[in-house]
Amino acid sequence: MATLEIRNLHVSVEAENGPREILKGVDLTIKQGETHAVMGPNGSGKSTLAYSLAGHPKYTVTGGTVTLDGEDVLEMSVDERARAGVFLAMQYPVEVPGVSVSNFLRTSATAIRGEAPKLRTWVKEVKSAMEQLQMDPAFAERNVNEGFSGGEKKRHEILQLELLKPKIAILDETDSGLDVDALRQVSEGVNRVRETGEVGTLLITHYTRILRYIKPDFVHVFSEGRIVESGGAELADKLENEGYEAYSTKGGASA
Amino acid sequence: MAEAQNIPAGSTTAGSIAVAAESTVATRMSAPPSFDVADFPVPHGREEEWRFTPLARLRGLHDGTAVASGEGVKVEVQAPEGVTVETVGRDDERLGKAGKPVDRVAAQAYSSFEKASVVTVAKEAVLTEPIRIAVHGEGGVAFGHQVIELGAFAEAVVVIDHTGDAVLAASVDYVLGDGAKLTVVSVQDWDEKAVHVAQHNALVGRDASFKSVVVTFGGDVVRIHPRVEYAGPGGEAELFGLYFTDAGQHQEHRLLVTHNLPHCKSNVAYKGALQGQDAHAVWIGDVLIQAAAEGTDTYELNRNLVLTDGARVDSVPNLEIETGEIAGAGHASATGRFDDEQLFYLMSRGIPQSEARRLVVRGFFAELVQQIGLPDVQERLLAKIEAELEASV
Numbered sequence: 049m050a051t052l053e054i055r056n057l058h059v060s061v062e063a064e065n066g067p068r069e070i071l072k073g074v075d076l077t078i079k080q081g082e083t084h085a086v087m088g089p090n091g092s093g094k095s096t097l098a099y100s101l102a103g104h105p106k107y108t109v110t111g112g113t114v115t116l117d118g119e120d121v122l123e124m125s126v127d128e129r130a131r132a133g134v135f136l137a138m139q140y141p142v143e144v145p146g147v148s149v150s151n152f153l154r155t156s157a158t159a160i161r162g163e164a165p166k167l168r169t170w171v172k173e174v175k176s177a178m179e180q181l182q183m184d185p186a187f188a189e190r191n192v193n194e195g196f197s198g199g200e201k202k203r204h205e206i207l208q209l210e211l212l213k214p215k216i217a218i219l220d221e222t223d224s225g226l227d228v229d230a231l232r233q234v235s236e237g238v239n240r241v242r243e244t245g246e247v248g249t250l251l252i253t254h255y256t257r258i259l260r261y262i263k264p265d266f267v268h269v270f271s272e273g274r275i276v277e278s279g280g281a282e283l284a285d286k287l288e289n290e291g292y293e294a295y296s297t298k299g300g301a302s303a
Numbered sequence: 304m305a306e307a308q309n310i311p312a313g314s315t316t317a318g319s320i321a322v323a324a325e326s327t328v329a330t331r332m333s334a335p336p337s338f339d340v341a342d343f344p345v346p347h348g349r350e351e352e353w354r355f356t357p358l359a360r361l362r363g364l365h366d367g368t369a370v371a372s373g374e375g376v377k378v379e380v381q382a383p384e385g386v387t388v389e390t391v392g393r394d395d396e397r398l399g400k401a402g403k404p405v406d407r408v409a410a411q412a413y414s415s416f417e418k419a420s421v422v423t424v425a426k427e428a429v430l431t432e433p434i435r436i437a438v439h440g441e442g443g444v445a446f447g448h449q450v451i452e453l454g455a456f457a458e459a460v461v462v463i464d465h466t467g468d469a470v471l472a473a474s475v476d477y478v479l480g481d482g483a484k485l486t487v488v489s490v491q492d493w494d495e496k497a498v499h500v501a502q503h504n505a506l507v508g509r510d511a512s513f514k515s516v517v518v519t520f521g522g523d524v525v526r527i528h529p530r531v532e533y534a535g536p537g538g539e540a541e542l543f544g545l546y547f548t549d550a551g552q553h554q555e556h557r558l559l560v561t562h563n564l565p566h567c568k569s570n571v572a573y574k575g576a577l578q579g580q581d582a583h584a585v586w587i588g589d590v591l592i593q594a595a596a597e598g599t600d601t602y603e604l605n606r607n608l609v610l611t612d613g614a615r616v617d618s619v620p621n622l623e624i625e626t627g628e629i630a631g632a633g634h635a636s637a638t639g640r641f642d643d644e645q646l647f648y649l650m651s652r653g654i655p656q657s658e659a660r661r662l663v664v665r666g667f668f669a670e671l672v673q674q675i676g677l678p679d680v681q682e683r684l685l686a687k688i689e690a691e692l693e694a695s696v
């Protein structure tokens with residue numbers, strides 16, 4: 049069973065006046081089949097955690113370890129991590145002008161699966177995944193994320209999740225900017241993948257709203273670069289009622 | 304509007320961007336247009352039209368020391384039926400009709416050629432096969448003049464390939480009769496030491512359409528100056544360009560579209576990628592809308608993708624408007640470093656770095672390549688771009 053283990057992870061970014069530590073010792077273990085919600089106020093370092101796991105070059109790991117089934121993830125390049133089974137649905141997906149969605153999806157599926165998917169089954173696979181996410185087939189001919197609405201971007205991320213079938217899925221504020229219908233459809237997509245039991249999910253969110261659709265097994269409160277409390281789904285209810293104030297040393301940082 | 308965008312803050316690129324919109328077409332000439340090289344002083348590099356060009360690398364084309372040698376370039380023309388190909392002397396009255404040389408090297412080319420080639424497509428002839436002109440450098444110095452003339456309502460595609468090694472100064476005329484349609488693809492795929500300086504003059508007839516595709520990959524110094532003027536109202540010009548500038552190469556594309564008559568259109572789009580130390584691309588895009596040119600519709604664009612440190616781009620779009628009665632006019636120029644965020648996004652989906660770079664660069668050129676409208680040329684260009692990238696990673 050695939051397991052992602054994060055131990056005492058410290059991460060810095062290069063700021064104007066030198067390196068600035070954002071993650072200050074994160075410990076978290078995610079097993080295949082489990083869903084962990086990480087909740088925290090804006091600026092607490094949630095995206096930093098997500099990007100660091102995916103290997104974004106802007107973030108420097110200064111301490112700690114990350115392993116996937118014992119393999120050192122931090123040693124891997126960005127594409128190696130993806131091929132090892134780590135997937136990041138981004139909070140702000142990037143536009144890639146001139147590269148069509150269909151070309152992009154096929155190129156990444158080929159890379160992840162180690163061989164080009166058979167054309168006929170692939171076309172069906174993409175078509176049905178898009179249908180389930182209520183995506184117009186014409187979408188496949190558009191350039192990746194170019195001119196996509198917020199909802200389209202997030203659907204496109206989850207489409208990739210469904211097609212690439214990772215071992216560990218990190219969803220960074222997939223719920224942000226979605227209306228209720230889109231939130232439901234996107235959540236259903238995530239649930240289809242979860243129901244296979246093959247994926248461990250790290251669901252990063254600011255709000256409890258998405259947890260009505262995606263039931264977490266564990267909830268972790270994130271504040272100032274580390275996990276400050278962990279519990280079951282009931283912890284989300286507490287956050288819903290009380291907000292993040294209780295966890296902030298500065299107070300009022302729950303903006 | 305001129306703009307410089309997506310240069311990541313704090314990025315370590317040595318690429319620099321010069322975007323200016325103030326200087327005028329007139330200041331880009333040291334002397335009035337003339338067929339005689341003696342009318343132009345020898346440039347020293349500070350002149351407006353030469354300030355980006357490394358004169359020391361022109362092998363004497365600019366100061367009269369370059370002398371034509373026997374085995375300069377070999378020119379082969381493959382023409383389908385309906386086309387006349389002639390080699391003529393200096394006194395042929397069809398020469399030099401599309402425009403006068405505007406700088407010293409263009410005038411040198413015109414003053415020095417001994418034989419010119421004239422390719423004529425008879426009026427109303429619609430060619431189904433392209434005219435192919437192979438210009439192969441044999442290691443020498445050459446001066447050339449070439450005229451491609453289409454009679455009224457003729458339609459033709461011309462593909463000119465420049466290969467091998469040469470020091471070549473050329474002036475090329477395209478003369479389009481009323482309602483004619485001409486597409487010219489000029490590919491500069493020279494060996495690495497070649498020097499190529501050329502002025503292209505297009506004279507676009509009433510309701511005629513001219514499409515120029517300039518593609519520059521090879522050579523040490525390539526400096527192409529396509530110019531367009533209209534011989535009647537209703538003409539249309541599309542000027543597309545694509546360049547891939549490698550370490551040490553100087554590739555300069557200077558364009559001038561003069562809207563001298565009413566109701567003509569022009570659309571200019573040049574895109575370039577640069578990689579390697581001292582790769583230098585220059586793009587000057589001048590569009591002049593004269594007082595008589597009511598109903599003009601024009602747009603020009605230049606985009607550059609800087610793939611590595613050490614490369615430099617000078618991009619100068621310039622639009623001058625002398626009449627208020629126009630249908631539309633605009634320009635855009637942007638130079639950006641290779642976008643690490645795009646690379647990260649693609650790689651985070653398992654795509655290896657070299658393939659991700661290929662996707663992005665292919666994507667950068669894709670829209671422009673599609674506009675060429677000649678599938679075999681498009682395929683060849685994309686393959687060539689991939690080969691260029693291959694060499695870099």
Ligand SMILES: Nc1ncnc2c1ncn2[C@@H]1O[C@H](COP(=O)(O)OP(=O)(O)O)[C@@H](O)[C@H]1O
Nearest residue numbers: 061062063070089090091092093094095096097
């Ligand atoms: N490149 C950077 N330079 C300086 N500070 C940064 C940079 N990237 C992120 N930060 C800071 O790190 C903190 C955490 O950001 P982030 O991980 O995006 O938080 P969250 O996703 O929880 O909102 C914020 O205070 C943010 O301003």
Ligand SMILES: [Mg+2]
Nearest residue numbers: 094095139221
């Ligand atoms: Mg975030």
